[in-house]
Amino acid sequence: MIYQGNAITVARGTKNGGDDIAMLTFDLKGESINKLSSAVVAELDEAVRAIRDESGLQGLVIGSAKDVFIVGADITEFHGLFEKGEEYLVEMNLKVHDIFNAIEDLPFPTVTAINGLALGGGCEVTLTTDFRVMGEKAKIGLPETKLGILPGWGGCVRLPRMIGADNAVEWIAGGTENRADAALKVGAVDAVVSNEQLETAALDILARANAGELDYQARRAEKTGPLKLNAIEQMMAFETAKGYVAGKAGPHYPAPIEAIKVIQKGAGEERARAQAIEAKAFAKLALTDVCYNLVGLFLNDQVVKKKAGKYEKQAKAVKQTAVLGAGIMGGGIAYQSASKGTPILMKDIKEEAIELGLKESRKLFSKQVERGKLTTEQMAEKLTYIRPTLSYGDFGHVDLVVEAVVENPKVKDAVLSEVEGQVAEDTILTSNTSTISITRLAQNLKRPENFCGMHFFNPVHRMPLVEVIRGEKTGDAAVAATVAYARAMGKTPIVVNDCPGFLVNRVLFPYFGGFSLLVEQGADFQRIDKVMEKFGWPMGPAYLLDVVGMDTAVHANEVMAEGFPDRMARDGKTAIQVMYENERLGQKNDKGFYAYEEDRKGKPKKVSDEQAYALVKQIAKEEKEFSEEDIVARMMVPLCLETVRCLEDGIVETPAEADMALIYGIGFPPFRGGALRYIDAMGVAEFVKLAEGLAEELGPLYAPTEKLRQMADSGERFYSTQAQG
Numbered sequence: 001m002i003y004q005g006n007a008i009t010v011a012r013g014t015k016n017g018g019d020d021i022a023m024l025t026f027d028l029k030g031e032s033i034n035k036l037s038s039a040v041v042a043e044l045d046e047a048v049r050a051i052r053d054e055s056g057l058q059g060l061v062i063g064s065a066k067d068v069f070i071v072g073a074d075i076t077e078f079h080g081l082f083e084k085g086e087e088y089l090v091e092m093n094l095k096v097h098d099i100f101n102a103i104e105d106l107p108f109p110t111v112t113a114i115n116g117l118a119l120g121g122g123c124e125v126t127l128t129t130d131f132r133v134m135g136e137k138a139k140i141g142l143p144e145t146k147l148g149i150l151p152g153w154g155g156c157v158r159l160p161r162m163i164g165a166d167n168a169v170e171w172i173a174g175g176t177e178n179r180a181d182a183a184l185k186v187g188a189v190d191a192v193v194s195n196e197q198l199e200t201a202a203l204d205i206l207a208r209a210n211a212g213e214l215d216y217q218a219r220r221a222e223k224t225g226p227l228k229l230n231a232i233e234q235m236m237a238f239e240t241a242k243g244y245v246a247g248k249a250g251p252h253y254p255a256p257i258e259a260i261k262v263i264q265k266g267a268g269e270e271r272a273r274a275q276a277i278e279a280k281a282f283a284k285l286a287l288t289d290v291c292y293n294l295v296g297l298f299l300n301d302q303v304v305k306k307k308a309g310k311y312e313k314q315a316k317a318v319k320q321t322a323v324l325g326a327g328i329m330g331g332g333i334a335y336q337s338a339s340k341g342t343p344i345l346m347k348d349i350k351e352e353a354i355e356l357g358l359k360e361s362r363k364l365f366s367k368q369v370e371r372g373k374l375t376t377e378q379m380a381e382k383l384t385y386i387r388p389t390l391s392y393g394d395f396g397h398v399d400l401v402v403e404a405v406v407e408n409p410k411v412k413d414a415v416l417s418e419v420e421g422q423v424a425e426d427t428i429l430t431s432n433t434s435t436i437s438i439t440r441l442a443q444n445l446k447r448p449e450n451f452c453g454m455h456f457f458n459p460v461h462r463m464p465l466v467e468v469i470r471g472e473k474t475g476d477a478a479v480a481a482t483v484a485y486a487r488a489m490g491k492t493p494i495v496v497n498d499c500p501g502f503l504v505n506r507v508l509f510p511y512f513g514g515f516s517l518l519v520e521q522g523a524d525f526q527r528i529d530k531v532m533e534k535f536g537w538p539m540g541p542a543y544l545l546d547v548v549g550m551d552t553a554v555h556a557n558e559v560m561a562e563g564f565p566d567r568m569a570r571d572g573k574t575a576i577q578v579m580y581e582n583e584r585l586g587q588k589n590d591k592g593f594y595a596y597e598e599d600r601k602g603k604p605k606k607v608s609d610e611q612a613y614a615l616v617k618q619i620a621k622e623e624k625e626f627s628e629e630d631i632v633a634r635m636m637v638p639l640c641l642e643t644v645r646c647l648e649d650g651i652v653e654t655p656a657e658a659d660m661a662l663i664y665g666i667g668f669p670p671f672r673g674g675a676l677r678y679i680d681a682m683g684v685a686e687f688v689k690l691a692e693g694l695a696e697e698l699g700p701l702y703a704p705t706e707k708l709r710q711m712a713d714s715g716e717r718f719y720s721t722q723a724q725g
Helices: 038-053 077-083 086-104 120-129 155-163 165-174 179-184 195-210 216-224 229-249 255-266 269-288 291-316 328-339 349-372 374-383 409-421 475-489 504-520 525-535 541-548 550-563 576-580 610-616 628-648 655-666 675-683 684-697 708-714
Strands: 008-013 017-026 058-062 110-114 118-119 131-133 139-141 177-179 191-193 321-326 346-347 385-389 400-403 426-430 451-456 465-470 492-497 595-598 604-607
Touching: 008 038, 017 038, 038 086, 058 195, 077 086, 077 291, 086 120, 086 216, 086 269, 110 120, 110 195, 110 291, 118 120, 120 139, 120 155, 131 139, 131 179, 131 195, 139 179, 139 541, 155 165, 155 216, 155 269, 155 610, 165 255, 177 179, 177 475, 179 191, 191 195, 195 708, 229 255, 255 269, 291 475, 291 492, 291 655, 291 675, 321 328, 328 346, 328 349, 328 374, 328 385, 328 451, 349 374, 349 385, 349 400, 400 409, 400 475, 426 475, 451 475, 451 550, 465 475, 465 655, 475 492, 492 655, 504 525, 504 541, 504 550, 504 576, 504 628, 504 655, 525 541, 541 550, 550 576, 628 655, 628 675, 628 684, 628 708, 675 684, 684 708
Parallel strands: 017 058, 058 110, 110 131, 118 139, 131 191, 321 346, 321 400, 346 385, 400 426, 426 451, 465 492
Antiparallel strands: 008 017, 139 177, 451 465, 595 604
């Protein structure tokens, strides 16, 4: 044994004999995956020194004993490391460069055997060796820009020299995970074999390199020298890419453009200089708010997944499901279930409704075929997982039912009581309600412990969130099974307690309340939309209301006003009610705050409509200019305060879950990290001061809670650097 650590071993010799080859194996003890924490990087340094000091070696194979190669750096360390400042980060990266360069400079050929995922720092490890062989199902990539940083351990230097500037820009700016065939095509790897053949293929490459058949020194010269592009080629490659990437990334995500600039700046330089440029740019990005929030988002996502995983372990198997109500929503739920492999019955009382549900599912599957994600045969097979029915005939074998009929308590009561009589004693019943209390819907059920909410967001196939709502009598088994089913559907389930609007709608409607107040006081709704889109929302509030539907919004608002009259009930009509009364329902009937026309692809395109302005004037007697800061404050403060209340009321358990629900459920700007991170970023005391100022003029919707005031006084935050979630 040349070296033995907690995560890395280096042994001499291979399974097939021959003790002149060193085998460096990543196998982090006590973990199911390999990741590059500070401790693992320190071990790698020791391991490489040990290899250098060993005599008589003719080659090195780097591999992994786990199902993955290395998933990347240990992101849980990022916030703590980044707080140490720019100088520290540059120094840290240069130290890692020294270790990686030592692998690259070993006096014999080197090869990496990539099984499973090689991402981020894991991918950068593979780039240090002369050759790479890859398992057929493995994936490789540099996703750092998705965290608001760029590859800082040589990815921006080595990859462009290996696969060309244009391919490298695509990989790095896009943050893509690339399959083995794609990696082979661009030259990122030298061979693709089955996992069983990885070691044999790696040893074969070393033998050929030592025999002079493969020139490993030429490979190194290519990676360590300047990029072979003349000035005009450089300009063409980089300037064109910057324009395209800026358009896709948008103004709030600087990392993809910064990565292109780093590749460009380092293009004419030797290895050391190019790496210094990369290290400095990494450190600068690491200290941005965007990076802080995107790293926080990743950590919050881990909290949410871990909690869902615990429920999943307790859940009974959900092998057959059913959806009641075959409209657009029911069809979307049926499609999602079938597409992920869980058979589903789709029941309705009308033949036309079933046809509509099937049509919705077929349309979504056809799009998958058009995009090359499915073959026609696969689509046909997945469609067999949806069985339409007008009767309860097969409901005796169903493990879980999703009720998705109209948002009316009486109709839901009748349907839920009826289906409870048709299913087995232990079948779980769920309701896809967006506002009606689960405790209230459970009142007429014989087995309320088997009932909970399962709130999908529209469109089902696109929106990642599912709210799993626990009523007063809901049992753990019902929650566990529903979480497990949501995960099997490829969704992110977040468990919340029952209250009007649950978590997401309860938080969204104060945001709409802020919008209504602004419009009443003379703000131009189109300008509000533009300001909030500039702030980072995918669509402004007027446009969002048109998408949600004015009828849905009015109904939900009534539920909220009844539940929280002190701050959500309103005297007089709102702009939303005026639109509804004038049958301007939004995209449902092509007119709301905007009018809608079909674009070339047949999708609704919004256009300004004078009639909408005329109606708004009924409640806004004067036009008034508000600054961008005022608009943002008046929209965001109520939303953030309601999120705080949901946390204080125990509707949601952790800040991590609250923030992820808003990002996944209503498109809260990800780079801002969620409502509670937004308060932290502003400073709790500063936020309270802003809210109190607004509350004096605008009332209880803007009033901070007592607990939040106490947090402000004691300098507390929702997130500490150490404890995420």
